[in-house]
Amino acid sequence: GAGVSQSPSNKVTEKGKDVELRCDPISGHTALYWYRQSLGQGLEFLIYFQGNSAPDKSGLPSDRFSAERTGGSVSTLTIQRTQQEDSAVYLCASRPGKVAYNSPLHFGNGTRLTVT
Amino acid sequence: RKEVEQDPGPFNVPEGATVAFNCTYSNSASQSFFWYRQDCRKEPKLLMSVYSSGNEDGRFTAQLNRASQYISLLIRDSKLSDSATYLCVVNAPYGGATNKLIFGTGTLLAVQP
Numbered sequence: 712g713a714g715v716s717q718s719p720s721n722k723v724t725e726k727g728k729d730v731e732l733r734c735d736p737i738s739g740h741t742a743l744y745w746y747r748q749s750l751g752q753g754l755e756f757l758i759y760f761q762g763n764s765a766p767d768k769s770g771l772p773s774d775r776f777s778a779e780r781t782g783g784s785v786s787t788l789t790i791q792r793t794q795q796e797d798s799a800v801y802l803c804a805s806r807p808g809k810v811a812y813n814s815p816l817h818f819g820n821g822t823r824l825t826v827t
Numbered sequence: 828r829k830e831v832e833q834d835p836g837p838f839n840v841p842e843g844a845t846v847a848f849n850c851t852y853s854n855s856a857s858q859s860f861f862w863y864r865q866d867c868r869k870e871p872k873l874l875m876s877v878y879s880s881g882n883e884d885g886r887f888t889a890q891l892n893r894a895s896q897y898i899s900l901l902i903r904d905s906k907l908s909d910s911a912t913y914l915c916v917v918n919a920p921y922g923g924a925t926n927k928l929i930f931g932t933g934t935l936l937a938v939q940p
Contacts, residue, residue: 742926753932754871754914767927802870813859816916816928818870 713737715819717803723825724793732788732822736805743786744806744816745778747799754802760786793826800824828853831917833931841939844905848934850915851897859918860891862900864911865933871914874900905938912936
């Protein structure tokens with residue numbers, strides 16, 4: 712079946728511009744996660760959704776970052792006024808959520824963001 | 828203290844060696860534990876979940892020590908194809924929600940011929 716789909720796969724933007732990253736999770740997965748990974752670094756937790764609500768937004772690096780999820784499905788991560796330090800791979804993952812807390816994460820291929 | 832800590836390595840081992848990775852976590856209320864594998868420039872993929880009694884999958888054995896708040900991964904008879912970064916993942920209950928999953932920074936394993 713279809714896995715987690717992210718778009719675009721690559722995005723190059725100028726400093727100061729806004730960008731929107733999209734994640735389409737596996738159908739039926741209620742939990743959706745955003746992480747970012749800078750070159751050679753680990754995965755940094757940004758936010759997760761249970762359905763359409765985000766119980767924990769503490770990982771968002773600044774108020775330039777926001778995320779939403781509608782219809783319990785697609786999620787968008789928006790970065791306003793991008794800075795060079797925002798350059799990273801943004802990974803989205805989903806899992807069934809309430810079904811079993813031991814269920815694994817399924818990752819998309821990521822969006823590689825480069826801010827010039 | 829970081830929520831999840833791992834030795835970054837690299838661990839350079841010859842083929843056939845046994846290698847062990849440890850990971851410590853700070854939240855005593857954590858309930859879910861996983862090991863993921865990440866190949867260079869790829870997304871992470873689940874290697875195995877870690878259960879309270881410990882579990883084994885072929886050459887891989889995972890252990891959980893709740894008292895000391897660490898989990899371990901043992902790889903026996905290392906193969907060249909085991910070369911990757913191994914990520915420890917722990918859930919971090921927050922405000923009643925239990926689905927927040929935190930990744931360690933990963934341990935790099937390089938298996939040499």
